Amino acid sequence: AVTPLSPQQILSSVESQAPSPAGPSGCGPVPVPMSPCPHVPTAPSPAGPSACDDSKTNLIVNYLPQSMSQEELRSLFGSLGDIESCKLVRDKVTGQSLGYGFVNYVEAGDADRAIGALNGLKLQTKTIKVSYARPSSASIRDANLYVSGLPRAMGQQEMEQLFSQYGRIITSRILVDQVTGVSRGVGFIRFDKRVEAEEAVRGLHGQKPLGAAEPITVKFANTPGQKSGGALLSLCPGARRYGTLHPPPQRFRLDNLLNVAYGVKRFSPLAIEAVPALAGVGLGTPGAGWCIFVYNLAPEADESVLWQLFGPFGAVTNVKVIRDFATNKCKGFGFVTMTNYEEAAVAIASLNGYRLGERVLQVSFKTTKQHKA
DNA sequence: TCGGATT
Numbered sequence: 001a002v003t004p005l006s007p008q009q010i011l012s013s014v015e016s017q018a019p020s021p022a023g024p025s026g027c028g029p030v031p032v033p034m035s036p037c038p039h040v041p042t043a044p045s046p047a048g049p050s051a052c053d054d055s056k057t058n059l060i061v062n063y064l065p066q067s068m069s070q071e072e073l074r075s076l077f078g079s080l081g082d083i084e085s086c087k088l089v090r091d092k093v094t095g096q097s098l099g100y101g102f103v104n105y106v107e108a109g110d111a112d113r114a115i116g117a118l119n120g121l122k123l124q125t126k127t128i129k130v131s132y133a134r135p136s137s138a139s140i141r142d143a144n145l146y147v148s149g150l151p152r153a154m155g156q157q158e159m160e161q162l163f164s165q166y167g168r169i170i171t172s173r174i175l176v177d178q179v180t181g182v183s184r185g186v187g188f189i190r191f192d193k194r195v196e197a198e199e200a201v202r203g204l205h206g207q208k209p210l211g212a213a214e215p216i217t218v219k220f221a222n223t224p225g226q227k228s229g230g231a232l233l234s235l236c237p238g239a240r241r242y243g244t245l246h247p248p249p250q251r252f253r254l255d256n257l258l259n260v261a262y263g264v265k266r267f268s269p270l271a272i273e274a275v276p277a278l279a280g281v282g283l284g285t286p287g288a289g290w291c292i293f294v295y296n297l298a299p300e301a302d303e304s305v306l307w308q309l310f311g312p313f314g315a316v317t318n319v320k321v322i323r324d325f326a327t328n329k330c331k332g333f334g335f336v337t338m339t340n341y342e343e344a345a346v347a348i349a350s351l352n353g354y355r356l357g358e359r360v361l362q363v364s365f366k367t368t369k370q371h372k373a
Numbered sequence: 374t375c376g377g378a379t380t
């Protein structure tokens with residue numbers, strides 16, 4: 001039972017925020033699936049060409065803060081006019097906000113004013129995007145592509161230029177390293193139409209961009225919500241069978257940090273997002289985190305070892321054992337991604353030099369890929 | 374002895 005914030009409360013909370021850490025696209029790091037408008041007449045519409053035309057009243061709102069509820073969305077947009085319907089899109093399984101929603105006004109003029117008034121509004125750590133929703137249609141579904149192997153020097157504009165020959169691009173993004181801002185060589189392209197995306201896969205998958213050393217891969221993106229498996233294991237890292245290992249006596253906790261630094265009385269997602277230094281490190285920020293290199297794993301080592309070693313130190317979002325392709329044996333190293341810097345640092349300090357059977361682990365933050373001399 | 378990557 002959360003009391004919805006009034007628009008004034010939401011807006012006033014904006015004033016105390018630091019500027020949004022916008023990426024190259026000028027937008028926050030939330031997932032931005034563009035989905036068809038959920039406002040679809042279920043009954044045959046009455047005669048008349050404009051009877052079911054929402055194109056001038058129905059808005060899609062992207063980059064909503066994770067914590068914003070449908071009621072808050074309605075409250076914010078309701079301040080600009082009467083709302084016919086309002087829908088925050090949530091994950092089917094978890095009920096978590098997917099960070100976007102739809103607002104359908106009664107009057108087209110209000111929708112137009114809402115774009116002018118609310119597009120670009122900073123809410124907590126996000127900069128919301130307000131635009132007309134495209135009509136719901138099967139042809140715009142599954143039009144989102146995942147691209148990897150991009151040259152590090154390629155920017156968003158350049159990537160769009162490469163793909164735009166296949167159709168109208170709705171959104172694009174290149175993922176960047178959270179510290180250096182350097183491209184991670186992977187990105188997303190959403191086309192207006194699925195057939196355009198299909199053509200782009202046919203035309204660009206395995207191709208080398210002009211001047212590039214490596215070919216890119218182009219495939220349909222995973223639907224948001226499917227995470228890399230095993231995350232739940234980190235919640236029950238009970239195993240101690242690798243010897244005496246002492247998890248940090250003093251766990252670093254977000255709520256403690258907040259209490260100390262900001263005098264916040266209790267833990268809440270809203271409070272996390274209100275703290276600039278912690279922005280984007282909460283739950284639901286896939287792809288972010290601190291990557292840790294683990295060396296001297298046994299050939300038989302598997303992912304569960306890494307979960308068990310690192311889980312006690314805090315939030316682990318991903319683990320990976322690197323294996324030889326032919327033998328499927330571990331090549332002696334692996335990677336662990338942890339959400340919080342402090343927890344990662346404690347894990348490294350605790351596990352570097354840790355004896356695992358006959359082996360002594362070397363654990364450090366991952367370095368940048370070394371290139372040959 | 375530092376991958377592949379999924380907003």
